[in-house]
Amino acid sequence: MSRSGRPTDDKPLPPLYAMTQGGVETVAADEITRDLGGEVKKTYRGLAVFRVEELTPAVLSLRTTEDVFLMAWGSDTLTYKAEDLDTLRTWTAKKPDWDHLFKLHHKLRPKTKGRPTYHLVCQMQGEHGYRRADAREAFVAGLAGKIPHGWQYSNENAWLEIWLTIYSKTAVCGVRLSDRTMRHRTYKLDHVAASLRPTVAAAMARLAGIGPGMTVLDPMCGAGTILAEVIDVAGKRSRAGRVRVVGGDIDPNAVFVTSQNLQQVGPADLARWDATRLPLETASVDRIVSNPPFGKQLESIEKIGPLLEAAAAEWDRVLKPGGRAVLLAMEHEGLKRTLVARGWSPARALRLRLLGQLCVLSVWHKPG
Ligand SMILES: C[S@@+](CC[C@H](N)C(=O)[O-])C[C@H]1O[C@@H](n2cnc3c(N)ncnc32)[C@H](O)[C@@H]1O
Incomplete structure (x- = not known):
């Protein structure tokens, strides 16, 4: 077993990240460490990156976090310039093992009846030399061929969501594990x-x-x-x-x-x-x-x-x-x-x- 987590299909567990209300990330980091037994790697405003030994439903019972994700990739070196768009596309296409991430997601979120549905979310804060629509286009291009055939795009209550969140020079991309009940109770x-x-x-x-x-x-x-x-x-x-x-x-x-x-x-x-x-x-x-x-x-x-x-x-x-x-x-x-x-x-x-x-x-x- 690697330090980074118990293997699933002989692959190590990727890091997770939690989104919080900006300002409470250090309190969330304390909850992740003390109540979940996770290892917090880094915090940014509104974000905590962490690892757990094993992926269990306990990650969904965190109270100070708004959402929890499996990390596909992350970066804190965006340039704010249009060249970021190439980075967003190629990292989305090449860095993650999407099949593995999807399997891990299904462990916590078993398939519902009917055709599997998915949804893509692109958020962007801060001044950049490109628009959020451009970032989304690069993200969607990077995902080409990664979503299994037969999955249907849905804007409402999709079973699986992939998010790209850009805050100034930091970007994180991942598969959402939580649903709205984490933040709304x-x-x-x-x-x-x-x-x-x-x-x-x-x-x-x-x-x-x-x-x-x-x-x-x-x-x-x-x-x-x-x-x-x-x-x-x-x-x-x-x-x-x-x-x-x-x-x-x-x-x-x-x-x-x-x-x-x-x-x-x-x-x-x-x-x-x-x-x-x-x-x-x-x-x-x-x-x-x-x-x-x-x-x-x-x-x-x-x-x-x-x-x-x-x-x-x-x-x-x-x-x-x-x-x-x-x-x-x-x-x-x-x-x-x-x-x-x-x-x-x-x-x-x-x-x-x-x-x-x-x-x-x-x-x-x-x-x-
Ligand atoms: C910001 S809200 C509290 C919201 C609460 N924490 C929640 O999550 O729903 C402030 C509350 O203070 C109450 N309040 C205002 N003046 C008060 C007073 N003199 N004594 C007791 N409650 C008062 C208001 O009725 C209001 O419900």
């Missing part, structure tokens, strides 16, 4: 406005460092995405002692939606409340994981400062000394001033772009 039956992406909520839950017997709070829970991911992490980490998960929102519909969404996930204590006056004991919570409303969600941007100020006073009251908070906010500088003034220390800050807005995912320690 199956528990999100109902939504509220500004509901968080589950993979980002999962990254926040991991960064909270949840342990046995802890009480974890989201005081502004919206549709309950963070609570769902906290319950998942708590289930994996705390077999020795139940974690108490507590959440609420000022909007009664949000509390209702959360209760619906958590039905398939696990128990939580939910209430309708004002996060600036929480019905919780002082120093009763070990972790706070939350994303307060972004300024643009309120009727007026001026309201967000006072709301964050009052909410921070409550976080400081209910959080135990030595406790930790993981927060996602667009108004990071104001939040930072408020928390630093209370003696909290910042441990980590990740910059993300969500719904086109820059925001910061930050980790805080309250002094012990």
Whole structure:
């Protein structure tokens, strides 16, 4: 057996890559290493390249990744010039053993009834001396003769997808193993406005460092995405002692939606409340994981400062000394001033772009 993986048809397993929300790739790398036992080779913004010993459905249960692929080829030396098009075509044609990749894909995604369907995706970000349509044409030309006869091209729910993704001078090409349930989850039956992406909520839950017997709070829970991911992490980490998960929102519909969404996930204590006056004991919570409303969600941007100020006073009251908070906010500088003034220390800050807005995912320690 080679170091690169258990042989399938006497061939080593190729690397895999995961796409993440830009900014959370290091958290995904930690999940790949610690929970999956994978070996992370490289991370780029929004991307982690890794190897596993054996290809099993466990790769599809990663929580912080949006999609996982078998790598056909990858490069971080694109030139941005038109000569890249030749590279895209010849690498797609010559580098991968497509039959082997397809067989590996079928291990995790057994054939469905009827004619096999496939789909090609070409994504491109950054300024290049060619258009995305040119890159796609080169990619399609490289794949000529590689797709088995009888497979039918389909734009909807294809069984097999081959993606080419170009970010500035980096390009990755691969066969998609995951489907939409990796990024959307199956528990999100109902939504509220500004509901968080589950993979980002999962990254926040991991960064909270949840342990046995802890009480974890989201005081502004919206549709309950963070609570769902906290319950998942708590289930994996705390077999020795139940974690108490507590959440609420000022909007009664949000509390209702959360209760619906958590039905398939696990128990939580939910209430309708004002996060600036929480019905919780002082120093009763070990972790706070939350994303307060972004300024643009309120009727007026001026309201967000006072709301964050009052909410921070409550976080400081209910959080135990030595406790930790993981927060996602667009108004990071104001939040930072408020928390630093209370003696909290910042441990980590990740910059993300969500719904086109820059925001910061930050980790805080309250002094012990
Ligand atoms: C950005 S959303 C949270 C989204 C949530 N993380 C999710 O994934 O669905 C912010 C939430 O804060 C709630 N909220 C605003 N002011 C509040 C207050 N004073 N007390 C409690 N909740 C509040 C809003 O109703 C909204 O659901």
